[in-house]
Amino acid sequence: MLYLYMIYTQTIILMKTPFALLVSGIAFTILTPLTRPAAIVLSNLNPTTKKILQIDTPDQDRFIKVKLVQGQFTEPTEIAVLPNLDILISQRRGEFLLYKNQTKTLKPAGKLDVYAKTNTPDVNAEEGLLGVTIDPDFAKNQYVYAFYSPLKTSVNRLSRFKLIDDKITVASEKVILEFYSQREICCHTGGSIAFGPGGLLYISTGDNSTPFDVPNQQYVNKGYAPLDNRKGLHQYDARRSAGNTNDLRGKILRIKINEDGTYTTPDDNLFAKNDPKAKPEIYVMGNRNPYRISVDQKTGFLYWGEVGPDASNDDELRGPRGYDEVNQARKAGNFGWPLFIGNNYPYRAYDFTNGTNGAAFNPSAPVNNSPNNTGLNELPKAQPAYIWYPYGESKEFPQVGSGGRTAMAGPVYYGKPGASPYPAYYEGKLLIYEWVRGWVKAVTMAPNGDYISMEPFLSNISLAAPIDMELGPDGKLYILEYGKGWFTKNPDAGIVRIDYLAGNRPPQITKLDIQKTSGLLPFKLIAKVEAKDPDGDNLTYVWNLGKGVKKTTTIPEFQYTFTKAGEYPISVQVIDPGKASSASAVIPVFAGNEHPSVKIATTGNKSFYFPGTPVNYQVTVTDKGAVVDKSRIYISSTYTEGLDMAGAQLGHQAAAQTLVGRSLMMKSDCSACHKTDTKSIGPAFKQVSTKYQSNTKAVAYVSSKIIKGSKGVWGEVPMPAHPAMKESEARQIAEWIMSLSATASTKPSLPAMGKITPPAEVNKNKPVLEIKASYSDLGSAGLKSLTASNMLNLRSNEIDASNLKGISGFARKESNGNESLIFPENGGWIRLRQIDLTNIASIGTAVVDAAGNPGYAFEVRLDTENGQLIGEAAGIGTPITISPVTDAKFHDVYIKVKAKDATVKDRPSLKSIQFKTK
Known part of the structure; x- marks a missing residue:
C-alpha cells in the first residue's frame, strides 16, 4: 500500500492510492509506508506549490512574547490557566501563587508543607510541590489537583483541593492517591498532571532512582541504566520501580476521579484490575523521568518528554549512550526503561560484583529478574520512542541540535472555532520544547499520529528554561519559565503569553554596539543599535542607562557623558508608531575605570611559525590612570586545532577574547547549570577559575570538560557533554572562565618577553600556536577589577x-x-x-x-x-x-x-x- 499526503483547506488528509495525484496541475509525491522517522513531506514541496496550497510557514517574527510576570518566582513547576485567565502556579517548595489577569499582579494562594530539601550533604532533593491542574468542570466546582511530597510521610501524593476566594483551602484536601517514594536520594520525580478526554486524569511519576555512581566501588553505573541489584543498594536499581509492574514509580498513571474523591481505573489501562502483581492505575510503564506530559484533547493520545541518562558514548559492556525522548502513547504500553532507551536500543545485563556483562535485553520479550522486583517477571513488549536524541547531534532528528538535554512535551494545538489566535497552519501539530536548550518545535503528524516532520516554532523568541506550557481558554500559549539556575530564585523566571501579530509587527534588533565599554571620568558613551521594522515604519529609540535614567532619540545612535563612577547596565528599547517594541540585550559599561590594553608582538612573519625555529614574542600592558602590576600579567601558549584557511585571521590580534568567550557561553546551554558568581546545580564559573589558577594547562582542561562533560569533580550531578562544539569555541569559553578570578595573573606561565620554540614535528591535528595574554587591574573605588585579554595565532607553515x-x-x-x-x-x-x-x-x-x-x-x-x-x-x-x-x-x-x-x-x-x- 502506498501513502499519499495532500493539503486541502490547510488540513492534512491521508489517502491510500496506487498512483500519483494531480490537483490543479500540481504533482504530489507518493511515499512508501511511513517508517520512524518518516520522510518529510510538506517541506519538500516547492515554493509555488506551497503558495497555491496556502501552506507557507508563518513568519516567526509575528509571534511575540508578552511578559505577564517576572522575577517573583522561586522554582516554579507547573501552571494552570483558569477560565477567567487567572493563572495558578505551583512552586517546588510548597507555595501556590495566583496571577490575577485583571490587575496584572501576583499574590500568594496557599502553601503546603512539603519535603523539598534533604538532610544529606551534597544530595539535592527534587521532591516538593511538583504539579498542579484544575478540574475540567472547574468553573462549577473550583477543584484543584496537586501532586506533592508531604513533609512527614515518605510518599508522593495526589490530592484535590478547592480554590475559594483566590486561596487554596488546605482544610478541603481530599487525598486521592499516594505511593512510597525513597527519600534522601536524588533523583527523578515526574510530577506532571493533566486531564484528557472523558475526564481521565494522567499523573507522571519518576523512577526514584540514583543515576550516579555508588561511592567507593570498583564497578559503577557510569551514566548507563541503573541496574545494580546488590543488597542494600535499592536506589541504584530502577528495575525495582520503573521496571516493576507492582510499583507506581517510573510510570504514567491514568484514573477516573469520582465526585467523592475516590477513583476508578479504565479497563484499557496496561494491567488487569485483579492482577496481584500489577497495579491497575498504570497506563504507561518504563519511564525514567517523564517530567512534563500533555494529552491531545481530540485524539486522547498521551505525549511526554522523557529525561534520559548521562552516558555520552555507547559501550559494548553496558549498552547505548543516553538519549532524551519525546514519546507518544496511543494506547497503554511499556516504554522500556531501564532495559531499553531511544529506538528500543537495549542495555546489557551487568554484574556489578565483577564487571562482566551478559546478553542484551530483548525488547520483544523483556524480563525483569531483579531481586528487587515485586511484580511480574515477564513484561509487556517494549515500545520505541517517538523522537529521541543524544548530547551530540542527532542523525534521525538533526533539528534538535546538541548540548544538554531536558525534553518536554507541550500541547497539540487546536484553534478556537471562529477566533483562532494562531494560523491554521499549526492545527493539529504537537508542540515540544527543551528546558536546557530553550527551543520550541512544531511536530507535524499524520492523521493516525505517525511522525512526519518537525520545524522551529517561536524561533525568534528567547526562553529562560521553559518548564511548562499550556493552552489557555483563549487558545493562546502560556509558558512558565523556570529561569537559568537550579534550586534558586531566578530573576528571569516568569510567565509569558505568546501572541500572534497578523498586522503590525515589532521591530527586530540585530545588534547593540557600544564603542567603549569602560573609561575614566568623564566617560563618554557612544552607542549604536542595528534595528529594522518588518513593516517599514519609522522607529523611536529609548535608551536605558540604568539607575532610572532613560533618554529618547529618533536615530539609532546615542551619546551620553557619565560624570559619576559606577557600573551601568545599558540597553535600548526600539518602538514603532503602533507601539510595538523590542528590547536589546543589556551591556554593562564601567565609568571611572578603563579596561587595560594588552598587546602581543612577535618578530618575523605574522602568519606562520616554522618547526624548530624560535618565535620571539613580547607582551606589553597599559592601564590608563593606574600603574601596571607586572605580577598580574598572565601569559600562556598552546597548540590547538586547525583553522579554516579561507577565513582564519592568523597573526591578527584578537582583542577582548574574554568577551567572545562570554558571548559563546551565553549562546550555549552552559548558563542553565552555571552562574558567574554563585553556585547553581554546577559550580560558579568564578569557582572554576579560582580552583585551576595554578594549573598551567587549565584552559585545555576546562575546554575538554566542556566538550566531553564532567562528572564527580564538583558533586554528583554530571555536567552535560557538548561533543558537537568546536574545540576553538570551547577554548574561548574556557579562557573567559579562567579570566574571572582575581588571581588570574598572579602566576604567569611565561615571562612577558621570551621565546617559544615549536617542535620539529608538528601535530597535524593541532597545527596552530596560540599565544594568550591577559591582565586584571586592581579596580577602583566602587568598581570591580577589569580584565583584558589578547590572543595571537600562528599557523604551521605546512x-x-x-x-x-x-x-x-x-x-x-x-x-x-x-x-x-x-x-x-x-x-x-x-x-x-x-x-x-x-x-x-x-x-x-x-x-x-x-x-x-x-x-x-x-x-x-x-x-x-x-x-x-x-x-x-x-x-x-x-x-x-x-x-x-x-x-x-x-x-x-x-x-x-x-x-x-x-x-x-x-x-x-x-x-x-x-x-x-x-
Missing part, C-alpha cells in the same frame, strides 16, 4: 589539504582518513585569506599520484584571482619562487593552477602546501 577551504576547480578526496585535493581538469585556484608574506621566499606543493601526468603551471597572485603576479612555476614538484613582499600587510593569496595538456585521466592530488623562508 597547511594540510583538509584545511584548505577556499578552492575552485579542485575536488576533495578522502582515503584512509586522509584528505587531499584532486587537481582540476583544466584550471582552478586555492585561496588563503589574510596572509603575511614577510620573509616568504617560496611556496612548495606536496603531490601524490603525479607520475605520467602532463603537468600543471602555477601562479601566485595577491588579493584577487587576477591580482599582482608575485610567483610562477612550470610544473608539479617545482617550488614556486616568490618575489619579496615587504609591505608587512596581510593579503589574500591565490595559488592558480592550469593544466598544460588537459586530461581527466589520472589527475594528481595535492596533500599540502608549504610556505618557506629564505
Whole structure:
C-alpha cells in the first residue's frame, strides 16, 4: 500500500492510492509506508506549490512574547490557566501563587508543607510541590489537583483541593492517591498532571532512582541504566520501580476521579484490575523521568518528554549512550526503561560484583529478574520512542541540535472555532520544547499520529528554561519559565503569553554596539543599535542607562557623558508608531575605570611559525590612570586545532577574547547549570577559575570538560557533554572562565618577553600556536577589577589539504582518513585569506599520484584571482619562487593552477602546501 499526503483547506488528509495525484496541475509525491522517522513531506514541496496550497510557514517574527510576570518566582513547576485567565502556579517548595489577569499582579494562594530539601550533604532533593491542574468542570466546582511530597510521610501524593476566594483551602484536601517514594536520594520525580478526554486524569511519576555512581566501588553505573541489584543498594536499581509492574514509580498513571474523591481505573489501562502483581492505575510503564506530559484533547493520545541518562558514548559492556525522548502513547504500553532507551536500543545485563556483562535485553520479550522486583517477571513488549536524541547531534532528528538535554512535551494545538489566535497552519501539530536548550518545535503528524516532520516554532523568541506550557481558554500559549539556575530564585523566571501579530509587527534588533565599554571620568558613551521594522515604519529609540535614567532619540545612535563612577547596565528599547517594541540585550559599561590594553608582538612573519625555529614574542600592558602590576600579567601558549584557511585571521590580534568567550557561553546551554558568581546545580564559573589558577594547562582542561562533560569533580550531578562544539569555541569559553578570578595573573606561565620554540614535528591535528595574554587591574573605588585579554595565532607553515577551504576547480578526496585535493581538469585556484608574506621566499606543493601526468603551471597572485603576479612555476614538484613582499600587510593569496595538456585521466592530488623562508 502506498501513502499519499495532500493539503486541502490547510488540513492534512491521508489517502491510500496506487498512483500519483494531480490537483490543479500540481504533482504530489507518493511515499512508501511511513517508517520512524518518516520522510518529510510538506517541506519538500516547492515554493509555488506551497503558495497555491496556502501552506507557507508563518513568519516567526509575528509571534511575540508578552511578559505577564517576572522575577517573583522561586522554582516554579507547573501552571494552570483558569477560565477567567487567572493563572495558578505551583512552586517546588510548597507555595501556590495566583496571577490575577485583571490587575496584572501576583499574590500568594496557599502553601503546603512539603519535603523539598534533604538532610544529606551534597544530595539535592527534587521532591516538593511538583504539579498542579484544575478540574475540567472547574468553573462549577473550583477543584484543584496537586501532586506533592508531604513533609512527614515518605510518599508522593495526589490530592484535590478547592480554590475559594483566590486561596487554596488546605482544610478541603481530599487525598486521592499516594505511593512510597525513597527519600534522601536524588533523583527523578515526574510530577506532571493533566486531564484528557472523558475526564481521565494522567499523573507522571519518576523512577526514584540514583543515576550516579555508588561511592567507593570498583564497578559503577557510569551514566548507563541503573541496574545494580546488590543488597542494600535499592536506589541504584530502577528495575525495582520503573521496571516493576507492582510499583507506581517510573510510570504514567491514568484514573477516573469520582465526585467523592475516590477513583476508578479504565479497563484499557496496561494491567488487569485483579492482577496481584500489577497495579491497575498504570497506563504507561518504563519511564525514567517523564517530567512534563500533555494529552491531545481530540485524539486522547498521551505525549511526554522523557529525561534520559548521562552516558555520552555507547559501550559494548553496558549498552547505548543516553538519549532524551519525546514519546507518544496511543494506547497503554511499556516504554522500556531501564532495559531499553531511544529506538528500543537495549542495555546489557551487568554484574556489578565483577564487571562482566551478559546478553542484551530483548525488547520483544523483556524480563525483569531483579531481586528487587515485586511484580511480574515477564513484561509487556517494549515500545520505541517517538523522537529521541543524544548530547551530540542527532542523525534521525538533526533539528534538535546538541548540548544538554531536558525534553518536554507541550500541547497539540487546536484553534478556537471562529477566533483562532494562531494560523491554521499549526492545527493539529504537537508542540515540544527543551528546558536546557530553550527551543520550541512544531511536530507535524499524520492523521493516525505517525511522525512526519518537525520545524522551529517561536524561533525568534528567547526562553529562560521553559518548564511548562499550556493552552489557555483563549487558545493562546502560556509558558512558565523556570529561569537559568537550579534550586534558586531566578530573576528571569516568569510567565509569558505568546501572541500572534497578523498586522503590525515589532521591530527586530540585530545588534547593540557600544564603542567603549569602560573609561575614566568623564566617560563618554557612544552607542549604536542595528534595528529594522518588518513593516517599514519609522522607529523611536529609548535608551536605558540604568539607575532610572532613560533618554529618547529618533536615530539609532546615542551619546551620553557619565560624570559619576559606577557600573551601568545599558540597553535600548526600539518602538514603532503602533507601539510595538523590542528590547536589546543589556551591556554593562564601567565609568571611572578603563579596561587595560594588552598587546602581543612577535618578530618575523605574522602568519606562520616554522618547526624548530624560535618565535620571539613580547607582551606589553597599559592601564590608563593606574600603574601596571607586572605580577598580574598572565601569559600562556598552546597548540590547538586547525583553522579554516579561507577565513582564519592568523597573526591578527584578537582583542577582548574574554568577551567572545562570554558571548559563546551565553549562546550555549552552559548558563542553565552555571552562574558567574554563585553556585547553581554546577559550580560558579568564578569557582572554576579560582580552583585551576595554578594549573598551567587549565584552559585545555576546562575546554575538554566542556566538550566531553564532567562528572564527580564538583558533586554528583554530571555536567552535560557538548561533543558537537568546536574545540576553538570551547577554548574561548574556557579562557573567559579562567579570566574571572582575581588571581588570574598572579602566576604567569611565561615571562612577558621570551621565546617559544615549536617542535620539529608538528601535530597535524593541532597545527596552530596560540599565544594568550591577559591582565586584571586592581579596580577602583566602587568598581570591580577589569580584565583584558589578547590572543595571537600562528599557523604551521605546512597547511594540510583538509584545511584548505577556499578552492575552485579542485575536488576533495578522502582515503584512509586522509584528505587531499584532486587537481582540476583544466584550471582552478586555492585561496588563503589574510596572509603575511614577510620573509616568504617560496611556496612548495606536496603531490601524490603525479607520475605520467602532463603537468600543471602555477601562479601566485595577491588579493584577487587576477591580482599582482608575485610567483610562477612550470610544473608539479617545482617550488614556486616568490618575489619579496615587504609591505608587512596581510593579503589574500591565490595559488592558480592550469593544466598544460588537459586530461581527466589520472589527475594528481595535492596533500599540502608549504610556505618557506629564505
